[in-house]
Amino acid sequence: MRLRIGAGLLGLAVVALLAAGCSGDGAPSGGGAAQAPGAPSVVVTYPVLGAVVADLVGDRATVTVLMPNGVDPHDWSPSAKDIERVEKADLVVANGLGLESGLDKALAEAEKRGVAVFRATDHVTLRQPSPGEAPGEAAADPHFWVDPLAMRDVVLALAPALAAVGVDVADRAPALATRLTELDAATRATLSVVPEARRLLVTGHESMGYFADRYGFRLVGTVVPGLTSQGEVAAGQLADLRAAIEAAGVKVIFTEIGTPSSVVEAIGKETGAAVVQLPSHTLPADGTYASFIGQIATAIATALR
Amino acid sequence: MGPLLEPFLANEFMLRALLAGALVSIACAIVGTFVVLRGLAFIGDALAHGVLPGIAGALLVGLPGMVGAAIGAVAMIAGVNLITRRSRLSSDTAIGLLFVAMLALGVVIVSRSSSFAGDLVGILFGQILGTSLEDLAMQAVATAVVFVVALVCARPFLLLSFDPEQADVAGFPSRRYHLVMLILVALTVIVSFQTVGTLLVFGMLLAPAGAGALLAHRIEAMMAWGAAIGIIATYVGLLVSYHFDVAAGATIVLVAAGIFFAVLAGTNVRDHLTAARRGPDAPATGPA
Numbered sequence: 001m002r003l004r005i006g007a008g009l010l011g012l013a014v015v016a017l018l019a020a021g022c023s024g025d026g027a028p029s030g031g032g033a034a035q036a037p038g039a040p041s042v043v044v045t046y047p048v049l050g051a052v053v054a055d056l057v058g059d060r061a062t063v064t065v066l067m068p069n070g071v072d073p074h075d076w077s078p079s080a081k082d083i084e085r086v087e088k089a090d091l092v093v094a095n096g097l098g099l100e101s102g103l104d105k106a107l108a109e110a111e112k113r114g115v116a117v118f119r120a121t122d123h124v125t126l127r128q129p130s131p132g133e134a135p136g137e138a139a140a141d142p143h144f145w146v147d148p149l150a151m152r153d154v155v156l157a158l159a160p161a162l163a164a165v166g167v168d169v170a171d172r173a174p175a176l177a178t179r180l181t182e183l184d185a186a187t188r189a190t191l192s193v194v195p196e197a198r199r200l201l202v203t204g205h206e207s208m209g210y211f212a213d214r215y216g217f218r219l220v221g222t223v224v225p226g227l228t229s230q231g232e233v234a235a236g237q238l239a240d241l242r243a244a245i246e247a248a249g250v251k252v253i254f255t256e257i258g259t260p261s262s263v264v265e266a267i268g269k270e271t272g273a274a275v276v277q278l279p280s281h282t283l284p285a286d287g288t289y290a291s292f293i294g295q296i297a298t299a300i301a302t303a304l305r
Numbered sequence: 306m307g308p309l310l311e312p313f314l315a316n317e318f319m320l321r322a323l324l325a326g327a328l329v330s331i332a333c334a335i336v337g338t339f340v341v342l343r344g345l346a347f348i349g350d351a352l353a354h355g356v357l358p359g360i361a362g363a364l365l366v367g368l369p370g371m372v373g374a375a376i377g378a379v380a381m382i383a384g385v386n387l388i389t390r391r392s393r394l395s396s397d398t399a400i401g402l403l404f405v406a407m408l409a410l411g412v413v414i415v416s417r418s419s420s421f422a423g424d425l426v427g428i429l430f431g432q433i434l435g436t437s438l439e440d441l442a443m444q445a446v447a448t449a450v451v452f453v454v455a456l457v458c459a460r461p462f463l464l465l466s467f468d469p470e471q472a473d474v475a476g477f478p479s480r481r482y483h484l485v486m487l488i489l490v491a492l493t494v495i496v497s498f499q500t501v502g503t504l505l506v507f508g509m510l511l512a513p514a515g516a517g518a519l520l521a522h523r524i525e526a527m528m529a530w531g532a533a534i535g536i537i538a539t540y541v542g543l544l545v546s547y548h549f550d551v552a553a554g555a556t557i558v559l560v561a562a563g564i565f566f567a568v569l570a571g572t573n574v575r576d577h578l579t580a581a582r583r584g585p586d587a588p589a590t591g592p593a
Contacts, residue, residue: 077430077552077553077554077555078434078552078553079546079547079549079550079551079552079553080312080316080318080319080322080434080543080544080546080547080553081546081547081548081550082550083316083318083434083435084312084315084316084318084319084547087316087317087318101427102427102430102432103432103435104427104432104435105427105432105434105435105436105437106318106432106434106435107435108435108437109318109435109436109437110318112437113317225416231415231416232412232413232415232416234416
């Protein structure tokens, strides 16, 4: 009998494996740009950065994005296939500063084995949250992607890193940099309808710092303390936030991925501020960085004008 | 055979993950069998979560997470011991109390830190796909220690699991060996959390050993079954994670739990068939 159950177990395993094997040869998921055979492969960790990298390399490399669009990076855990993509990549483009917390060990192992890893936040002027913005020790802010000019710095630094793995984008990088400069100007124009006194941001977690610094907004506070969506709401901090919202006359609270909606609703009711969704981590349907920034700027301009 | 072996042969990280999972499985099968037999699941769960504030605190001040986990586990065991000795309260009350207190402390520590919070997912679910050679060495040492201690303490542990009073009579103070057993559970949790995470090590502690206890009667056989099931679960879990593009650690534990329920169903069918063959008058054996 014991043997028979053992055989049953084995059978179960084999069935599971066969089922697994059948679905194995699907096309790689994520936002791909080009399918040139034998083209170098560039793996990007999250969709917003992936859109920019795909734009930069055009059809000279295959771009694969690991995280699905719209997922909270802190809730994401890689599959074995994802790690294979990382290990086989010619270049991995990551954000750094703890955004890919589920990937850091595997990324370090891949690096040890000689995989080239480009961390975008190594190439931007980092912003430290000012005291009182985030509790605890000051950590650098990873959310550079909401600032087109910081993204331009990354693009210009990424071009030589791509060249080092045989992807020459020397002609494409300046063109993209110019478009990012224009995007910055367009964003400024969109936001010009917001008067100085209303340039106040209350967001889900502290994700809009680079945007605020660039476009002259003031961060009044966040619902969840800190730079990640994983913080816990503290009573004292929430009371401070409410006081700050009322003192500054904030009319709108922006929520994001991973913001506890019940808390936001409660603060909105108490202070009379409207609650507006801010797509600060999600690519829009057309999958371009320009419409990602445009979508944020429009949401803010519409809500605060 | 391609899709069954190729992912492992072509990827060193898959082999390292399989090896780490196998070592975790062996340690968890040995310790888990005692956990299942002696009914220590609750304190195992409490230890798996109670180490959280230790890890969070250690990472906050820049110590290795394992040191913090050890401190958390010692605090947990000492606290349970203190409450049960100094009051008439039963140990499950003590365990439950410390469990929530430690978990709450962990969340409070995490909420005070702006940078560290992202690692919480890593602590709970581990990063088996990022297993380094140092992790493997550490896991191998821990598994060897668990194996040796279980071998040396085999007799008192066995008595403790089936008949605690008999253990005292035979000259093995049950209190002391109970503590040794708890320390082994703690050691397994502390070392394995780096690989499969604190949440999932608990699953690996219970599901394979539980299935083993259903399949065998002798304790060595239970452990062997447990280890085999744990290793199969790791292998199948990694393959499913590879081919279906899903998170690895959680898939491994899901497969282990799935095997447990398959074994439960299998043994129930077996018992019914045995009872039926004996005829309607014979008393039914096994769980109804």
